[in-house]
Amino acid sequence: MLSTSQLIITILVASVVTFSTRLIPFAVFGKREVPKIVKYLGNIMPPAIIGVLIIYCIKDGYTFDMKILAPQLISIALTVIVHLWKRNILISISAGTISYMLLIHYVFV
Structure with a gap:
């Protein structure tokens, strides 16, 4: 069983990775044509x-x-x-x- 701090770190890492995958297309393409x-x-x-x-x-x-x-x-x-x-x-x-x-x-x- 994970400790509370390990659970919090896991959730934070998963959140950062999820947010990054959503952000990458906007950062890569910007205002250019897709x-x-x-x-x-x-x-x-x-x-x-x-x-x-x-x-x-x-x-x-x-x-x-x-x-x-x-x-x-x-x-x-x-x-x-x-x-x-x-x-x-x-x-x-x-x-x-x-x-x-x-x-x-x-x-x-």
Whole structure:
């Protein structure tokens, strides 16, 4: 178990690193034009992240038990539909997560 001072130092280091990663793009680009590759990555990364999250969520679920497979497939479909509709990753992931939790706790018990 970490001591109080170790916990405080850990939190401070994590805070500085997080703040630095947010600050770097502004320090590097300033008022200059954002490079095309950065714009491209900004457009391509959200769907790629959703794809990686979907694969991660179903990687261990190679089963044809419908109590396991159905909630996953329904939630994946809902996530894709909400993302195509709203184009907002936070809303898409939240909708998929909430639907999955509701399905496994109340429908496919």
